[in-house]
Amino acid sequence: MPTTALALLNQPSSDAPPHTEELPPFALVDPADPHVRVLDLGVTRGDGVFETISVGSGHPQALEAHLRRFARSAAALELPAPDEQAWNAAVRAAAAAIDPVPEAYVKTILTRGVEGDGRPTGWAYAAPAEDFTAARRDGIRVVLLDRGYRHDVAQTSPWLLQGAKSLSYAVNRAVVREAKRRGADDVVFVSSDGYLLEGSTSNLLLRVGDTLITPGTNLGILPGTTQGDLFAFAAERGLGTDYALLHADDLMAADAAWLVSSVRHAAPIREVDGTPRAIDADFTSALNAFLVARTE
Amino acid sequence: MPTTALALLNQPSSDAPPHTEELPPFALVDPADPHVRVLDLGVTRGDGVFETISVGSGHPQALEAHLRRFARSAAALELPAPDEQAWNAAVRAAAAAIDPVPEAYVKTILTRGVEGDGRPTGWAYAAPAEDFTAARRDGIRVVLLDRGYRHDVAQTSPWLLQGAKSLSYAVNRAVVREAKRRGADDVVFVSSDGYLLEGSTSNLLLRVGDTLITPGTNLGILPGTTQGDLFAFAAERGLGTDYALLHADDLMAADAAWLVSSVRHAAPIREVDGTPRAIDADFTSALNAFLVARTE
Structure with a gap:
């Protein structure tokens, strides 16, 4: 089997004609x-949308959530709606076509x-995941950077x-x-008005006492698929979960903080703008063990 | 000859290796x-840069200015510097490879x-221009839309x-x-703080009395190649030119206003947010006659 695989969609949206009449999906x-x-x-x-779906031991993870977000992104760009069934099949086929590895990903x-x-263009590309052991275990250093937009820009200026x-x-x-x-x-x-938003391709997650907190999705940020699964995980363990408006001080004061995303999973934040902050190794391990083991 | 042509660069930047050792540039x-x-x-x-160069009767127009801006955009994205000689040759070859038409364009x-x-990827694609006669003669209707950024964001947050x-x-x-x-x-x-910036792929140009005015390039907008040529044209005719901070009121009060760009050239603005404003047909014709006739 090859290391990587690529599934080209013949009809990425049922709202648009297929590329050829003969081909399978x-x-x-x-x-x-x-x-x-x-x-x-x-x-x-750059006129299109994407998702990156982690694959654990051959299982695409949070696939339905990813495909829902894929469709929401497409709607925001007024693209033809992705055909969920076709994409689901293409993702699974690409994931199944590569050499079995513990961690892989599919990008749609x-x-x-x-x-x-x-006619829109669509593909699903599968490859082994990079080794993120060090980021998950030792943590990552982040800097706070201005995104330039007010926290309410998604409501005031949806064309952005x-x-x-x-x-x-x-x-x-x-x-x-x-x-x-x-x-x-x-x-x-x-x-631009001082609220914490998200990472470059990840969501920010804080633990404050017995509650996991993430910035609200009304801040013009992506609703996280990994963050969503971790909120479910937390709820099962009796932890609280909350969406909130957060400032830099909240990040420094939190008991633990992570950037969470598909593929890298939960990377504990060990430094903010050069200032060290504590990581919670045991809880981080539990989060990543849960994320890696997901079978759907 | 074909209607469109495509030149693929073998070595878009001399800072990076070529794609093959054998091929010509x-x-x-x-x-x-x-x-x-x-x-x-x-x-x-969307990790790359582009230029669209108008071609008048076979002559790429403002090519050096376009290639300088191409290099500045590449530097902003920290891409390998485009090899000016290779791009110049590729643009000219693509332009020369299509059926002769009065107006064409090359996109790099x-x-x-x-x-x-x-190894960066590079190409130059040539095609006949769309017919913009109506936009140039009858004008265009514009709406003012929030870009979400302050006017000084290019200085405060260059990573944007x-x-x-x-x-x-x-x-x-x-x-x-x-x-x-x-x-x-x-x-x-x-x-976000109320200054006029630019069009979606064009620069704003106002005429106030005997002066042509455009928003300053320190506002995080593109320095216009067409606007630059029109400033030279204006200076030759004894008109003043100025870069300024402009508000919506300035657009409504100006004697004439245009969105200027390669290919569409000078499109007079005849309506702003539903409110009609006068166009100067004679001066617009003079601008476009000059732009279309450029031989370099």
């Missing part, structure tokens, strides 16, 4: 070959396609697409370069 | 074939390439990449959809 093709046209709006304008991408063509997981992620990459320049590993975005 | 290939890999960061993260794209590969022409343009497309929903054609972005 998707085809497994060689990821090393080019499959995207230079006129695809996904590459010319839906673009508006070639301008004027009316905040809260949609779009392909226009150049800023999300630039902030990680800025973090590295400052001797850190990742970033926590802060609204 | 670029190769003309079929634009209908796929040439981009699904792992290219240009499509997975430089992406970070496939993650971990270390304001002023770089990146591939992460999903918002620039979303605002045009919002404009259409409001019965308009295009948008003028406004900073």
Whole structure:
């Protein structure tokens, strides 16, 4: 079996015509070959959406939540709605087509396609996950960086697409370069009016006493699939969960803090803008053991 | 000759290795074939930069200014510097490879390439221009839309990449959809603190008495190549030119107003948020005659 796999969707949305009448819903093709046209709006304008789904021992994790968010992102960009059944099948097929590994991921991408063509482009790409053992165990250093937007911008200015997981992620990459320049590993975005938002591709999670807290999804941030599963995990263990408006002080004062995401899972924050903060190794291990073991 | 042409660069930057040792600096290939890999960061993260260069009767216009801006955008994203000579040749070759038409364009794209590969991806795509006669003659309707950022965000938060022409343009497309929903054609972005910025892919130009005025390039907006040429044109005619901080009132009070850009050139603004404003047909014709006739 190959190390990576690529499923190209023939009809990523049932609202748009298929690419060919003959093909099955998707085809497994060689990821090393080019499959995207230079006129695809996904590459010319970052005009598309994506999800990254962790795969634990062959099981796509939180797949339904990911596909729901994929559809919400597509709606925010007014893309044709992804066909949930086709995507579900393509993700599972891509995940099943690679060499079995304990941790892998599938990335789904839906673009508006070639301008004027009316047919979106879609694929699911599967590969082994990077080894995040050190980040999960030893923690990560973050810097707080201004996102430039007020905390309420998703309500006042929806055309800014905040809260949609779009392909226009150049800023999300630039902030990680800025973090590295400052001797850190990742970033926590802060609204222009001082509220903590999210990581570059992750959600912020705090533990304060017996409660897990994350910034509210009305702040123009992504509703986290991993954060959602961890809230369910916490509730099962009798912990409280809350969505809140948080400031930098809350991050420093919390009993523990993480950036949580698919694939890297729960990375404890051990430093904020150069100031060390405690990590809770046992609780972090419990979170990651739960996340890695999920079978759906 | 074909209607469209595509030049793929073998070594888009002399700071990075070529794609193959054998090929010439670029190769003309079929634009209908796929040439981009699904792992290219240009499509997975909108992680790249672009330029759109108008071609008048076969002559790429303001090419040096476009390639300088291309290099500045690449620097803002910390991409390998585009090789000016290779891009210049590729743009000219693509422009020369299509059926002669009075107005065409070449789009250049430089992406970070496939993650971990270390070789950026680059191409120049040439095609006939859309017919913008009506927009140039009858004018366009604009709406003012919040960009969400303060006017000084490029200085305070450079990681937001304001002023770089990146591939992460999903918002620039979303605002045009919002404009259409409001019965308009295009948008003028406004900073969160009330300053006029630029169009979705154009610069704002006002005429107040004998002076052409455009928002300052320190506002996190793109320095316009067309606006630059029009300032030179104005100076030759004895008109003044100025970069200024402008408010919505200035747009309504100006003697004339345009969105100016490569390809569409000078589109007079005839309506702002549903309120008509006068256009200067003669002066607009003079601007566009100058822009269309440029031979470099």
